[in-house]
Amino acid sequence: MNKTITSLALAGFFVTVAPGALHAEVLDDIRSRGSITCGVLNNLEPFGYLDPATREVIGYEVDLCRALAEHLGVTAEIKVVSSQARMPELLQGRLDVIVALISYSPERAEQIDFSGTYVADSFQAITTEGSGLETLDDIAGKRVSVIKGSFLEPLIQSKYPTATTVSFDDAATTFMAVAQGRVDATVQRTTQARALQLRLGDADNTVMLDPPITVQRSGFAIRKENPAFLAELNTFLAEYEESGAAQTLFDRWLGSESPFQLTRTFVVGSDIAE
Structure with a gap:
């Protein structure tokens, strides 16, 4: 009888603990499937918009998603989202990461995790x-x-x-x-x-x-409880800045090589809550 009770108690323990212990990070899923799904805009030039010639989505954030995918050794899956739908799409698991000019706020940070800054607008x-x-x-x-x-x-x-x-x-x-x-x-x-x-x-x-x-500062946004993924995103941003790729990206879409002719005043990877 005691053995039966002990077995049931242990079984109950594992039922309670196992879900947390078996929680798979999004980063593991991305590497397993060999692709990362980025939610981007298609109506906000130059961050994400339709190329009138090809009808493909292009822009600062699209290039950034592709660079992130290359860093992770996977392919980039570009999924268009609206500003209103980007957080629900992420929280419901249909995106791995929001790359859609989502700006940091303490209220949003209660629901999702933000990487460091990749643009300040x-x-x-x-x-x-x-x-x-x-x-x-x-x-x-x-x-x-x-x-x-x-x-x-x-x-x-x-x-x-x-x-x-x-x-x-x-x-x-x-x-x-x-x-x-x-x-x-x-x-x-x-x-x-x-x-x-x-x-x-x-x-x-x-x-x-x-x-x-x-x-306002924007960064990658991901679901909570993914510390390894968040750390990898911040590592990518730090390397992107240090290599000069961040300046090249800015110049192409916002700076000296673009019609906007803006000057960069932010550091990629810097604290988004500054």
Whole structure:
């Protein structure tokens, strides 16, 4: 009888403990199957967008995913996700890693783990030439357009309570509101606004105001309880920076070799919570 009870107790112990003990890291799965599934955007130039000639997704983050895959010795599987669906897709196991300009926040960090920084993108106010606005602080008391539901609306209201925010459904409409004089200024992601300026070409009459209202850092995002995978991601980023590959990537998509002509002000692999 005692032997039976002891056996049952041990069996119960193993039922309780085994799931945790048998937890397989995502990194093991990636290496086992020989591929890594990256969730990327296809509507945000130059990070992830459709090449008009090939209809393939290209960009800064697509190249970064492929470089990560090469580092791991596997192939890159590119999966397009929306900004709204990227976290659910990750948490439900349909992605190995988000590489879709997901910016760090303490709230997000409670649900997912972030690697170090792989890009830091600023948000700036944009106005028209001759508007009389010369710096960011000049948006106080003005009508400012933002994308509906964006974190920028409460941020502007907090920093400039006399400004009136006017929301629109998408970045292009928000930008055109200032270009057409319907508002005094807009606040948008710098790269996104620059892409819209480039599309207007000679018809562009907008200028960006310094300093940025905020800077957000983005990194790889993965499911929690994968310490080996997180460590490997950070090792990759540190090596990518040290080898000069990070600067080459930046120059191609954002810097001297791109239409954006931006200057890099961040270190790849640096603390994302700075």
